[in-house]
Amino acid sequence: MSRVIYLDHNATTPTDTRVVEAMGTYFNEQYANPSSIYKFAQEANEAKEIARDKVAQIIGAKPNEIVFTSGGTEADNFAIKGVAFANRNKGNHIITSKIEHPAVLNTCKWLEKQGFEITYIGVDKYGIVDLDELASTITDKTILITIMHANNEIGTIEPISEMTKIAKQKGVYFHTDAVQTVGKITTDVNELGVDLLSLSGHKFYGPKGIGAIYIRKGTKIDSFIHGGHHEYNRRAGTENMPGIVGLGKACEIAIKERETDEKRIKILRDRLYNGIAAAIPDIILNGHPKHRIAGTLNICVKYVEGESMLLNLDLEGIAASSGSACASGSLEPSHVLLAIGVAPELAHGSLRFSMGHNNTEADIDRVIEVLPPIVKKLRAMSPFGK
Amino acid sequence: MAYSDKVMDHFMHPRNVGKIENPDGVGKVGNPVCGDVMAIYIKVKDNIIVDIKFETFGCGAAIATSSMATELVKGKSIEEALKISNTVVAEKLDGLPANKLHCSLLAEQGIKAAIEDYKLRSPNVKAQSSKRE
Ligand code: FES
Numbered sequence: 001m002s003r004v005i006y007l008d009h010n011a012t013t014p015t016d017t018r019v020v021e022a023m024g025t026y027f028n029e030q031y032a033n034p035s036s037i038y039k040f041a042q043e044a045n046e047a048k049e050i051a052r053d054k055v056a057q058i059i060g061a062k063p064n065e066i067v068f069t070s071g072g073t074e075a076d077n078f079a080i081k082g083v084a085f086a087n088r089n090k091g092n093h094i095i096t097s098k099i100e101h102p103a104v105l106n107t108c109k110w111l112e113k114q115g116f117e118i119t120y121i122g123v124d125k126y127g128i129v130d131l132d133e134l135a136s137t138i139t140d141k142t143i144l145i146t147i148m149h150a151n152n153e154i155g156t157i158e159p160i161s162e163m164t165k166i167a168k169q170k171g172v173y174f175h176t177d178a179v180q181t182v183g184k185i186t187t188d189v190n191e192l193g194v195d196l197l198s199l200s201g202h203k204f205y206g207p208k209g210i211g212a213i214y215i216r217k218g219t220k221i222d223s224f225i226h227g228g229h230h231e232y233n234r235r236a237g238t239e240n241m242p243g244i245v246g247l248g249k250a251c252e253i254a255i256k257e258r259e260t261d262e263k264r265i266k267i268l269r270d271r272l273y274n275g276i277a278a279a280i281p282d283i284i285l286n287g288h289p290k291h292r293i294a295g296t297l298n299i300c301v302k303y304v305e306g307e308s309m310l311l312n313l314d315l316e317g318i319a320a321s322s323g324s325a326c327a328s329g330s331l332e333p334s335h336v337l338l339a340i341g342v343a344p345e346l347a348h349g350s351l352r353f354s355m356g357h358n359n360t361e362a363d364i365d366r367v368i369e370v371l372p373p374i375v376k377k378l379r380a381m382s383p384f385g386k
Numbered sequence: 387m388a389y390s391d392k393v394m395d396h397f398m399h400p401r402n403v404g405k406i407e408n409p410d411g412v413g414k415v416g417n418p419v420c421g422d423v424m425a426i427y428i429k430v431k432d433n434i435i436v437d438i439k440f441e442t443f444g445c446g447a448a449i450a451t452s453s454m455a456t457e458l459v460k461g462k463s464i465e466e467a468l469k470i471s472n473t474v475v476a477e478k479l480d481g482l483p484a485n486k487l488h489c490s491l492l493a494e495q496g497i498k499a500a501i502e503d504y505k506l507r508s509p510n511v512k513a514q515s516s517k518r519e
Contacts, residue, residue, distance in 0.1 A: 303443065304443070305422065305443055305444050305445055305448075307445040307446055308397070308444070308445055308446050308449060311389075311394075311397065311446045312398075315398070324420075324445070325420035325421060326420050326422065326444060326445030326448070326489075327445070329485065331420045331485065331488075332420075333420075333421070344421055345421060345443075348420075348421065348422075348443075380403070380404075381400065381403050381441060381442060381449065382441060382442070382443045383414070383423055383424065383425040383441035383442070383443055384423070384443055
C-alpha cells in the first residue's frame with residue numbers, strides 16, 4: 001500500500017525513531033527493576049530519573065512533582081479522583097467544562113455517583129470557557145476546577161492562567177488536561193498557575209502507554225494505585241521503563257524542536273483551510289481563529305455526513321476524523337461541537353484534520369485536490385441541497 | 387469501520403441516486419438514532435414500481451442500504467416491495483456492522499413511506515390493494 005497521508009495527529013502520533021532507539025535498550029538489555037539495589041538496577045533507576053528530569057523540564061516543574069502514569073487518561077483519573085477524595089472534608093463540588101475529553105467528563109460523572117457535585121460550565125462559540133461563569137459557580141464547597149489546556153477536537157487554547165487566578169483567590173485546586181499541548185506549545189506550570197497537569201507521551205511522538213501527572217508540591221491528593229513504594233508512594237507498580245525512557249526522549253526532542261515544528265505545521269494548516277475554503281462552498285471553521293493549536297483544523301461541511309467523507313478520503317489513502325454521530329461509537333454528535341453551538345445536523349458534517357511532523361505540502365495539496373469532488377458527489381446525493 | 391466489499395461497492399457507486407420529476411409517491415424519513423435523513427421517490431405503473439430514486443444524508447451504511455434497497459424494489463409490485471425488510475437488504479450487502487444495522491431501517495421505512503404516499507395520492511388504487519389483502 002502506498003503511504004498513508006496521516007492527518008489524525010490529535011488521535012496519536014508516530015513514535016519518533018530517535019525515541020524508539022532510546023527505548024530499545026530497555027527491553028532485554030537493560031531490563032532491571034529500578035527498585036532493586038544492585039548496580040544493574042541502579043543504572044535503570046538513573047535512566048528513569050533522567051527521564052523524569054526531562055518531563056519536569058518541559059513543563060517547568062521540579063522532578064519530584066512528576067509521577068509517571070500509563071497515559072493521559074490515567075493522569076486525569078488520578079488528578080480528579082485523587083483530589084476529590086483527599087479533600088472531601090472540605091467540600092464535594094467540582095467544576096469542569098462541557099468540552100472536556102471523555103477521560104475527564106466520565107471521571108466526573110462517576111464521581112457524581114459517589115456523592116460529588118459537578119458543574120459543567122459552558123463555552124463561547126469558539127470554545128473558550130466563560131470566565132464569569134467560572135467565577136460565579138465557585139462556592140465554599142468547591143475543591144477542584146478541571147479545565148483542559150487545549151481542546152482535542154477544535155484545538156481552542158483556553159486562557160488557563162486567567163482561570164487559575166480566580167481559583168487561587170478562592171483557594172481551589174486547579175487541574176488541566178494538557179494532553180494536546182505538552183510537546184507542541186509552551187506549557188509552563190508556573191506561568192499557567194496550575195496545581196495539577198496531565199500529559200501523554202503518544203500525542204507528541206513518544207510511545208503509547210506512558211504519560212505523567214504533575215502534582216504541585218503541597219497539593220492534597222490521594223495515591224492512585226496502591227501497592228509498592230514506587231513513584232513516591234503515589235502510583236504503585238513496576239515502572240514501564242521503555243515507556244518512561246521514551247517519554248523522556250520525546251520531551252527532550254520537543255523542547256528543542258517544537259517551536260520550529262509549530263511554525264511549519266501552522267503554515268500547512270492554513271494552507272489546507274484556504275485551499276478547502278476556496279474550492280468548497282458552505283463550509284464553516286470550528287474553533288478559535290487565533291487561540292488554536294497549530295495542527296488542528298476542524299470544519300463543518302454543510303449538507304453531507306462526516307463518515308461518508310472519511311470513507312471516501314480513506315479510499316484515497318487519507319486518514320482524518322469526524323465529530324459526526326454516525327462516525328462515533330455512541331451515535332451521538334460531538335459534545336464539543338454541540339457545546340460551541342453547532343447544530344446537530346451541521347456537526348454531522350464535521351471533519352478534523354490534525355497535522356504533524358511528517359506532513360508535507362504535497363500531503364496538504366493532495367487533500368485539497370481530492371476533497372472537493374468527494375463533497376460534490378455526496379452533496380449531489382443529499383436531500384438537503386447543493 | 388469494517389464494511390463488506392458489497393457495502394463499499396454500493397457506497398462508492400450508488401444506484402438510483404437522485405430525484406424523480408412528478409413522482410407518484412415520496413417518502414421522507416429521519417433516523418431517530420443519529421439524525422440522518424433519506425428521501426425516496428417512486429414512479430408506479432399498473433401496481434409496479436417502474437422507477438425509484440433516493441437522496442440520503444447519512445453514513446456509508448445508510449447510502450449503501452439506500453442503493454441496495456432501491457435496486458431490490460425496482461420492477462417489483464407494491465405488495466412485493468412492502469415485503470422487503472431491512473434485514474433482507476443487510477443480508478444482500480453481506481451484512482452490516484452491528485452498530486450500523488439501524489441505518490438499514492431508514493431505507494425500509496423510506497420505501498414504505500413512499501408507497502404510503504402513493505396510496506394516499508391515488509385512493510382508488512388504495513381500495514384495490516386493500517381488497518386484495
Ligand atoms: S446513518 Fe447515521 S450511523 Fe448510519
